Amino acid sequence: MLKVQHISGGYGTIPLLSDISFDVEEGKMVGILGPNGCGKSTLLKVISGIMSPTFGTIMIDGNDINEYSTRELARKMTILPQLHASAFSSTVRDTVSIGRYPHQSGFFSSWGAEDENAVKKAMQQTDIEKYENQYLEYLSGGEQQRVFIAQALAQVSKLLLLDEPTNHLDIAHQKQILDMIRKEVIESNLTVVSVFHDINLASLYCDEVLLMENGKVKAFGPPHEVLLEERIEDVYKTQISIQAHPEQPKPQMTILPVIQEQTKEKRITVENLKLNEEYIEFRSHFPLRVLSSAVHNAGLGWYANFMNRTVKPDYDIEHVKEEYLQYLVSKGFSPTNTVGMMTAVDTSKAVIKSYEMPFGEVIIAVTAGVGNAIDVSQSYKRNNFFEVGTINTWVIINGKLSDEAFVQAMMTATESKAKALQEEEVYDCISNTLATGTTTDSLLIAATQQGELMQYGGPITEVGKVIGRGVFEATVEAIHTYRKGDS
Numbered sequence: 001m002l003k004v005q006h007i008s009g010g011y012g013t014i015p016l017l018s019d020i021s022f023d024v025e026e027g028k029m030v031g032i033l034g035p036n037g038c039g040k041s042t043l044l045k046v047i048s049g050i051m052s053p054t055f056g057t058i059m060i061d062g063n064d065i066n067e068y069s070t071r072e073l074a075r076k077m078t079i080l081p082q083l084h085a086s087a088f089s090s091t092v093r094d095t096v097s098i099g100r101y102p103h104q105s106g107f108f109s110s111w112g113a114e115d116e117n118a119v120k121k122a123m124q125q126t127d128i129e130k131y132e133n134q135y136l137e138y139l140s141g142g143e144q145q146r147v148f149i150a151q152a153l154a155q156v157s158k159l160l161l162l163d164e165p166t167n168h169l170d171i172a173h174q175k176q177i178l179d180m181i182r183k184e185v186i187e188s189n190l191t192v193v194s195v196f197h198d199i200n201l202a203s204l205y206c207d208e209v210l211l212m213e214n215g216k217v218k219a220f221g222p223p224h225e226v227l228l229e230e231r232i233e234d235v236y237k238t239q240i241s242i243q244a245h246p247e248q249p250k251p252q253m254t255i256l257p258v259i260q261e262q263t264k265e266k267r268i269t270v271e272n273l274k275l276n277e278e279y280i281e282f283r284s285h286f287p288l289r290v291l292s293s294a295v296h297n298a299g300l301g302w303y304a305n306f307m308n309r310t311v312k313p314d315y316d317i318e319h320v321k322e323e324y325l326q327y328l329v330s331k332g333f334s335p336t337n338t339v340g341m342m343t344a345v346d347t348s349k350a351v352i353k354s355y356e357m358p359f360g361e362v363i364i365a366v367t368a369g370v371g372n373a374i375d376v377s378q379s380y381k382r383n384n385f386f387e388v389g390t391i392n393t394w395v396i397i398n399g400k401l402s403d404e405a406f407v408q409a410m411m412t413a414t415e416s417k418a419k420a421l422q423e424e425e426v427y428d429c430i431s432n433t434l435a436t437g438t439t440t441d442s443l444l445i446a447a448t449q450q451g452e453l454m455q456y457g458g459p460i461t462e463v464g465k466v467i468g469r470g471v472f473e474a475t476v477e478a479i480h481t482y483r484k485g486d487s
């Protein structure tokens with residue numbers, strides 16, 4: 001639909017854009033990204049025909065844009081420039097109606113139902129109907145931005161060129177405008193080329209992104225191919241981290257502040273753990289990075305407190321998560337800062353072990369109830385039912401682990417637990433084979449994230465070795481304690 005071919009150009013004698021080429025298919029949304037002053041707005045002006053390039057061509061629907069008359073071009077494409085002006089003296093409706101100019105044979109002389117409908121629809125889409133008769137100067141920056149987006153939409157062209165369309169908008173309106181534009185892309189085959197400052201929004205909403213640096217194309221393609229951590233750091237000259245979006249295959253970026261608040265020493269000891277008959281608690285004055293399969297706040301996150309709570313063996317509550325949250329509050333724990341597990345075992349009998357390692361102390365806490373033990377390779381022979389006979393394991397590390405090391409630490413700890421059950425000859429009572437765990441085990445790996453980075457956590461790494469040994473020893477001891485209590 002749009003072909004940008006070898007574009008070079010700038011202002012006067014200053015060369016700015018250099019040999020820029022890319023294609024945009026009909027019904028696609030492309031985001032232009034890059035640091036301040038790299039030429040994003042200038043490129044948009046050249047594509048729209050506002051500025052002429054010194055070299056190269058812009059083709060729309062197979063024709064050079066210079067072959068179209070001004071009015072023809074305005075029906076093909078709409079440009080929404082950056083909002084700068086502050087003095088307006090027209091109403092919202094009149095401003096949106098200007099978008100219909102390319103469809104008039106004489107200015108406002110042939111205004112018809114189609115124009116009326118386009119203006120109405122654009123005002124609805126941007127949620128500005130309620131300001132219809134107000135003067136623009138009485139609206140906030142974000143409201144004015146929405147009026148200009150409505151004006152661009154009212155033009156109803158096939159190609160929309162936007163320069164920071166969500167500038168000045170709060171998050172709800174950013175989402176509303178981008179959702180609406182995306183809907184038009186999908187349902188009406190609208191083609192969009194838009195400048196973004198927010199890399200995350202561009203990643204979420206665009207099919208492809210064009211990353212610019214000093215007037216040149218640094219990379220062009222789908223967000224997951226272009227938005228690489230090292231490349232963004234190199235182009236923007238700043239420290240960032242890229243993670244997966246929780247629900248979509250779109251990379252998301254977070255800024256890494258250089259200046260960190262200096263708190264007290266970030267070290268944990270067995271003193272941070274306390275046992276009573278109701279629960280084991282771990283409390284720290286700073287959050288640790290945690291990966292867990294807990295009942296409350298499972299997954300990867302940052303938490304300062306952990307709880308492993310005893311419940312009655314017949315505990316059967318419909319809304320377990322809600323009940324757990326209320327329990328945490330009643331015991332003075334912050335629900336947003338606590339990971340919570342549960343067990344039917346008397347938590348005052350938990351086994352806590354500490355291992356001094358060159359990188360720091362590693363603390364392991366285990367509660368083991370094995371009445372509900374199972375051989376995972378035979379579990380398909382069972383009916384699904386929930387019981388609270390559980391092995392809960394905490395591995396708390398004074399050290400810094402990569403994401404990879406966290407997952408490997410989980411595997412190492414799980415294998416070590418299975419070995420402890422084998423050693424203790426714990427059997428699955430249905431299959432009569434050696435058990436590998438119970439039906440509801442939970443595991444938590446936590447790290448202070450201080451010191452040298454440990455990239456791996458497998459069995460022969462320094463941290464893996466202590467996890468393998470520690471989880472085995474603590475689990476064996478916890479099974480002994482459980483069996484003593486049983487007899």
Ligand SMILES: Nc1ncnc2c1ncn2[C@@H]1O[C@H](COP(=O)(O)OP(=O)(O)OP(=O)(O)O)[C@@H](O)[C@H]1O
Pocket residue numbers: 011016034035036037038039040041042043
């Ligand atoms: N009318 C102009 N005359 C001369 N130089 C200009 C003009 N407009 C922009 N420039 C310069 O061209 C360079 C690129 O500007 P442009 O607005 O295209 O950058 P941008 O990537 O959109 O930046 P930002 O992220 O800050 O909006 C800048 O150094 C700017 O000062």
